[in-house]
Amino acid sequence: MKLKLEEIELKYNDAGLIPAIVQDYRTREVLMMAWMNKDALQRTLATKKATFWSRSRGELWVKGETSGNIQQVVSLDYDCDGDTLLLQVLPAGPACHTGHTSCFYRNLMTDDAANKGNITILHDLAAQIKARRKNPVEGSYTNYLFREGVDKICKKIGEESAETIIAAKNNDPEELRYEASDLLYHLAVLLNNQGVTYDELFEVLTKRHTNKRKREY
Template sequence: MNLRFDEKGLIPVVTQDYKTKEVLMLAYMNEEALKKTLETGYVHYWSRSRGKIWKKGETSGNTQRVINIRYDCDEDALLIEVEQKGAACHTGNYSCFYRVMYSMKEEMPASSKILDELYGVIEDRIKRLPNGSYTASLVKSGEDEVIRKIGEESVEVILAFKNKNNKELIAETADLLYHLLVTLAYKEVKLDEVWKELERRRKRSQKENS
């Protein structure tokens, strides 16, 4: 491998969520930033505006843990797959590419990856506690209020089920899932841990039924 840095000593870096494959941001590295990234396991970039190396999340806490680093066929660009903590974009959006200029495709159907994205946003809200945020307001109210909301939303799901109202059931289930994610983030339990537990149970069930 002989990476080709440009005349300014920089190489473009595309950063991608390793689970959802969503592109998070485009930035640049110099050799020293790449070295720090490899040494620490957390992404470091070169700031062209400030003229210095910066660790992603050093101020916001929204760090990027390296999972995989690839380079392209011309050896002049990097693709880094990361575990993103919180939002990647300084605007508070999960990805810097949140605006659509043009698309000829219909919107892709929603999938479970929205839970990973939502969890990241919730983590960011809990960390920053911005004014006007429902998540921040809920967390500021304390643990008892967080627990009470889970009970309240659980009852709403039960009532929607009993009322045989599927539209209401969908809405109340979404509310319950959101508050469960808040609970996990409040206790600093990663959503990945829940996915791993579900996978463990599935494999055990398959083994028992084989």
């Protein structure tokens, strides 16, 4: 059973505010940080649109109300101490007033040894493929596949699937990583070519994972 707001003991600062971290629901990228008071939180829960308190203007503001970059709230969590909120949203546009997707676009430090990639590369790859299809680039292999069409793309998926199987049968982890990556790339091209998105796949997998079918696999 979900708790009601009045049943939760949140810790606001002396100004009656609590920090709210905003994260992209799809990509998991942290988009921004803003402040909420009780009214902003209640408004957010009621409208499912991220609403904050502007300290400079002294009033509530709905994110994207003027720019159109509304943030639809999918979930809202609070931390173990009850002094920070986490909003997972579906953004209609950039979160930052500079036009950047996220307000955190300036890097202070990156550990190259540890920065080996994560799930966001799938979204980056999908975006790259989408961009290639919209704006073809001379010499692009992706554009070559699009020109050849679905039969060629499916043939490549068949080839990469076979090579992935061979790598696994040969107990060659390095080759398996390489071939499986090729397979994922060609699958991403096929999905784009056929008008299917990762989000639609995620929806199917989520439905399977959250109902009785979870016990089947």
